Amino acid sequence: MSQKNNIKKTAFLLMMINLLSRFLGFIREMIIAKVFGRNSVTDAFFAAFTIPDVMYDLLVVGALSSGFMPVFNEHLAKDDEEGAWKAANTFITVAIIFIVVFNILYYALARYLVPLVAIGNAxxxxxxxxxxKLTRFMTVSVSFAVFAGLSMGVLNSYKIFTAPALGPVMYNVGIILGAIILGGKFGIYGLATGVILGSMLNFGIQVPSFIKVGKRFRLKLDTQNESYKRMLKLMGPAIFGLAIMRINLVVNQNIASLLDQGSITGLRYAQRIIMLPVGIFGASVSTAIFPTLNAHIARKEYEEYKTVISQGLRTLIFITIPATVGLMVLNKPVVRLLFKTGKFTEQDVLFTAYALVFYAIGILALCSVPVLIRCFYSLQDTITPAKIGLGIVIFNITLNLIFVKFSNLAIGGIALANSLASLLQMFVLYKVLSIKAKGLKTREVMITFVKSIVAALIMGAVVYLTSYGMDKVLGNASKLAQLINAGVSIGIGVIVYVTCAYLLKMEELQDAIKMIKKRRK
Structure with missing residues (x-):
């Protein structure tokens, strides 16, 4: 029970910090929308982010999650801290060398790389x-982002989550400061400067914690270290799988760049809203359970391993199903409240809200896929998720082309293809993991899923009627009216969903109530 409570407490803490980060992220996006709107300038800015995002995913999300952390945690679980750091020192040193070389090449070849990520911009x-110009200007931010990721991997292995979780908060603070202080005078370059400042703050806030646990850290190359070799062996397929997925996103962006001007920006704003539940809940749960999964596998505690997976997925289902229904019902009120200001017009609201409906379909999958992939990584299997990912990318690109070419969905087709592909990926990963683990607690997961669907549908009907009525009475011209509409509708939705969950005797609600009561004592 104590382990179960520790995981939930950690996940709860990370959710609160991630909630703060996402709130600041929305403030950031609102400022960008107000100052710059949805146009070719913002398309250029967001396109310039693409390759840095790819590198961050490959080196941090891929290499750390698949190769570094399972091996590092395995040494720690066996009280072999010295062995853990011998491998870590070489891994981090190689990563630093690689990112320095990458930055030099990235700066020099920027003019040739841009057409690859946004052919319409070219x-x-x-x-x-x-x-x-923006791509070159923000090159230095890549280094600090990777340094922050490396630090996060070490700290999470020691089950230190607070400082790494606060990193994105500081990242958003940096961008907000850049937009407010420098945006007016230097335009989009002021915003880009904020990105650099934010990436530095992201790394800087983790340094004190890293110094405490990293006393054995040295810049050292020992490429013959067996544990380091195992890290490389594990991360290779994972990086390949992630590279395939990122290619998929680049293809999506290229297709969007060929549509109406501002399509890249509209898709991004819809994605930012979707990433609220994904970032808060999906990332929190996957981060909280990953070290525990690794520890159970290292100790051959397979039943406990399955229990942790079940807890993680049921928690995500309980939270994301109502989020999906809520965002589909409140798509326009939410977008209007968050972004309609300054140069962001009502037409931009409708454009973004349209994409949001289709993206919302995939929220559960977007939250669950990282958790399921980390379950494979904890088994030191990085090949299976990569193979599945390759098939999903082909499926996604095919759907994209079909929807855009043979339907009137436009950017909605891009969003829908992404959601359907994510759902398929989730189902395939779960099925294969169940076979590999010789059975998972599927019955428990399905009970939570069915009950969540029932509660969310009732909630959705009530929320729709509430929002529709308030829109008729208050209108949507003022920010106060928008805030009241969205705020009251969401509040009533939460009450209805929680009431339904209580009547359905959902274990996840009971666990949350127990946690709150315990924290009050």
Whole structure:
């Protein structure tokens, strides 16, 4: 019971910090929308982020989760801290060398890379030139982002979560400061400066904690270290799988760049809203359970391993199903409240809200897939998720082309293809993991799923009627009216969902109530 409570307490703490980070993220996006709107300038800015995001995913999400942390945690579980750091020192040193070389090449070849990530931008000389300049300008932020990721991997292995979780908070603070203080005078370059500042703060806040646990850290190359070799062996397929997935996102962005001007920006704003539940709940649960999964496998505690997976998935289902229904019902009120200001018009609201409906379909999958992939990583199996990922990318790109070419869905087709592909990936990963683990607690998961669907549908009907009525009475012209509409509708939705969950005797609600009562004592 204590382990179960520890996981839930850790997940709860991370959810609160991630909630703060996501709140600041929305403040950031609102400022960008107000100052710059949805146009070719913002398309250039967001396109310039693409390759840094790819590198962060490959080196941090891929290499750390699949190769570094399972091996590092295995040494720690066996009280072999010295062995853990011998491998870690070489891993971190190689990563630093790689990122320095990458930055040099990235800066030099920026003009050739931009057409690969946004071919539509390359067709307009002004947008192309701006994208290249912003790409080069923000190169240094990649280094600090990777340093922050490496630090996070070490700290999470020691089950230190607070400082790494606060990193994204500081990242958003940096961007907000850049936009507010420098945006007016230097335009989009002021915002880009904020990105650099934010990445530095993200790394800087983790340094004190890293110094405490990293006393054995040295810049050292021992490429013959067996544990380091195992890290490389494990991370290879994972990086391949992630690279395939990122190629998929680049293809999506390229297709969007060929549609109406501002399509990249509209898709991004819809994605930012979707990433609220994904970032708060999906990332929190996967981060909280990963060290525990690794420890159970290291000790051959397979039944406990299955229990942790079940707890994680049921928690995500309980939270994300109502989030999906809520965002589909309140798509326009939410977008209007968050972004309609300054240069972001009502037409931009409708454009973004349209994409949001289709993205919302995949929230559960977007939260669950990282958890399931980490379950494979804890088994030191990085090949299976990569193979599945390759098939999903082909499926996603095919759907994209079909929807955009043979339907009137436009950017909605891109969002829908992404959601359907994510759902398929979730189902396939779960099925294969169940076979590999010789059975998972599927019955428990399905009971939670069915009850959550029932409660969420009732909630959705009530929320729709509430929002519709308030829109008729208050209108949506003022921020106060928008806030009241969204706030009251969401509040009533939470009450209805919790009431339904209580009547359905959902264990996840009872666990949450017990946790709150315990924290009050």
């Amino acid at each position: 067709k307009d000389p002004a947008t192309y030139a701006l994208t290249v």
